[in-house]
Amino acid sequence: MAGINVLSSCKKRKDEEGILRLLADDTSTQNGAQSPRRPRVQAPKGRHIPAQGGDAKRATNIRIALCVKGGGGWRAFFARRAAGTLGYRTQKRESPEGATYRAATIGRPFRALFPLPLALIGSVRMLHSCVEDCFRMTKVSEPAPLGEPLSVFGPREGFSPQIGIFVSQLNWMRHKVLSRLKNLSQEDLDWLPDERSNSIGTLLLHLAASDVYYGLNTFDGLPWARYPEEVVNRWEPAMKLGDLGRNWIRGNDLSFYLSALTETREHTLSEFRRRDDEWFMAVDLKWGWGPTNNFCKWFHVCEHESHHIGQIDLLIKQLPSRNVVPNQDVREDSIVAGKASRTALGVAIRRASHQVHDSSPLVLNDPIAVPILGEVYRAALEAAAESIGEESSIAMRALLVARNRLAEDKLAEAVSRGVKQYVLLGAGLDTFAHRNPHQNLRVFEVDHPATQQWKRNLVASSGLREPSTLRYVPVDFERQQVSVQLEESGLDLSAPTIFAWLGVVIYLTRPAFRSTLAFIASFRNGSGVVFDYALPRHALPSAELYARDELASRVESIGEPFRLFFTPSEIRQELSAFQLIEDFDAPMLNERYFSNRSDGFSLRGRSANIVCAWR
Structure with missing residues (x-):
């Protein structure tokens, strides 16, 4: 090996698509035995030598000069392995044409990054004689440590x-x-x-x-x-x-x-x-x-x-x-047990966020969603913007606007058939009554008295007017019957009626769910209900379990735990009193409301379905 002319080899291997490898002879073999250790080399400050294919040849106690074609042009590096370490020191040179080169001398120890493929083609005594020739053929660009964006990790200017x-x-x-x-x-x-x-x-x-x-x-x-x-x-x-x-x-x-x-x-x-x-x-x-x-x-x-x-x-x-809301008593078995103020506020903020942050066309066009929050909840709406692009935020927001849109679409179909009554069970801060496009449709909002007073205060402070077609139906669920309170508020129990029961079922006990469903089923033919239900944990793919568990933990921490889940077959059994059942899962809703969007806004997974059931 020692007889090979390194300089001539350097010129012969001037290949712009490959690697020029120069390696001195093995100077550490003793008694004919060679060490199996593999040389490693690290780039000078601010640079990275790209790994190359092929098996690395093993050598020991070597001195090397290496020329590599990388993303920034040709690079030349020189290093020596001695006393059990590798070392390098680099010096920058400027050519008359302004091209930048790096010379190298033996330097301090450094840590290896990857095995380097090398070919034994020269003698250590001849290595330095070809340094200048190597530099003439190994033009490199200035090291360029990565700057921003923050989301791209990499070297930074001024640091090793x-x-x-x-x-x-x-x-x-x-x-x-x-x-x-x-x-x-x-x-x-x-x-x-x-x-x-x-x-x-x-x-x-x-x-x-x-x-x-x-x-x-x-x-x-x-x-x-x-x-x-x-x-x-x-x-x-x-x-x-x-x-x-x-x-x-x-x-x-x-x-x-x-x-x-x-x-x-x-x-x-x-x-x-x-x-x-x-x-x-x-x-x-x-x-x-x-x-x-x-x-x-x-x-x-x-x-x-x-x-x-x-x-x-x-x-x-x-x-x-x-989460500033009036103190209200949440009854486990009430018709709106899940619509306590904190979750009602969260739903309202997500509806408002859809108006402000999501691209057109909006799934739910709700010009009242932002004004009804007023100055009281401006900070909460602004804070929601920080997580607007997170997967969990997108999924929840998409579900909320899809279920309201579906309920209002089904209501419009029913109105065209002559239905004139719409009941919102657990209305919270719903704004449909303020956007009602149907002249002869009366809207009844059922909720706890404290929740309704909170909403009416927000409406007044926001400068909104209460529509003449809206009836508030406050119900103390421990002492009053919903049917009685609705009738006293002017609902015709003998007329076909559409019920919206959104974001409530998951918080109910099974007896409360069944008693409410029986009440709705008592209305005459032509009536119907739209509600959403959650699939049980065992019916979810593993990728969705973490998001479900995290959300369940969060709502439980504010005193509103998830209680009730159904599979599609179970929900059909519960709806045996209804003649027509439409069960919309996430793919069906995405096809209906989120297709042809370029912003990625859509339902994720299969955590919840929306049912439309008709008498």
Whole structure:
């Protein structure tokens, strides 16, 4: 091997589609035995050498020069393996034509990224004689660390390669946290759902404290238990959380927490800029939980932030300021047990979000959906925009507008056949009565007295008028019968009537569901009901179980648990008193209302169906 002329080989292999491999002879064989170790090489700062196909040839204690054709042009790298390590140092050169080249000399150790295919074609003594010739044929472009968007992870300007990639992950996670914090008041930041929880403010300061504590250990080399007293006094309540955090961290506005997050993170990034990948990968054998390196320690900070963002999301969803409603008594067996104010508000906000954020054509054109929320719930509507593109948000919003649209379409068909009465069971903040296009149709809204008073207050404060065709039917379900209250409100029990029973059935007990269905079935032929029902857990594909369980946990936490589920065959048995049954699943609804859309807005999965049943 030593007799091969490296320089001439260099010229012969000047192939713009391949790899020029130059490798010195094996200088470490002893007694004819060769080590099976495989050489590895890492790109200079800011660059990545693309992996190449083929089996790597094994060699030991080598000195190499490598020319690679990559995404940025030809690149030349030189390295030596000695004393059990690989090392490199690069220098940039500018040619008269402005082309950029990189020269290399033997340098500090570095970590391997992948096996490198090499061919033994030269002698170490001849290697450096061909360096300049290699550079004349290996034009490269300037290293270009990735910048924004945040959602693209990769090297970042001013950081070593591995640290830069990690910084891009830190920046993304911090962006996700900050995106949650719009319109949070001091009361929101201090609010505790129970005596064992942490507030949003405490969690935010905890994230800032994590940068401080891990920075002192990794940047300053201080043992965890020997931090300066002034640091412990300032940050210990945030770091430990629990009673200490609850007692000390309160009374601060959002700017206080944002300032702490910015201050600590800027210090972290400035320290990262001063360090290299060798430091990042250096192993700490004295770490209390076993050997680790600085990469793992700081990955825990990023992981920590990911964990706490879930807690922050849950707290925000439960904030009293975003669920302000009159105190009302929710009866388990009532006809509208599931339409307690918090879920009614959530439905109204999603209907309004559809008007504001989804592309045309709207599935449900509801010009009253936003005005009825008024100034009282403006913050809640704005907060909903933060998750508007999430799969769970799209799926829920699509279901809500589809079921209202289907109910109103079926109502229009019934009106054309002469039906003049429409009853909304568990009306919540439904707006149909304010949009009613049918001149002779009377609308009856049934709900708990407190819910109806809440809605009427919103209507008045928003400057809306109560239509003359609308009748509110307040029902105290423990002491009053729905049929009696409807009749007293002017409903003709002998006339064909359409009932909308939306977003209610899943919250009912089976006896309550059956008694209400029997009441609807008592109306004369031509009457009908539109309602939605949820499939049981065992009937769902595994991909949908997490979303169902997460939603069930959320509504149960506000006192409105899911109770009742049906399969399509079971629901048909329950509807035996009805003559015609239409059962719409997600694909049927997508075909009916969401086809030919370019924005991806549609129903997901098969968690719920909508039934139309006719007498």
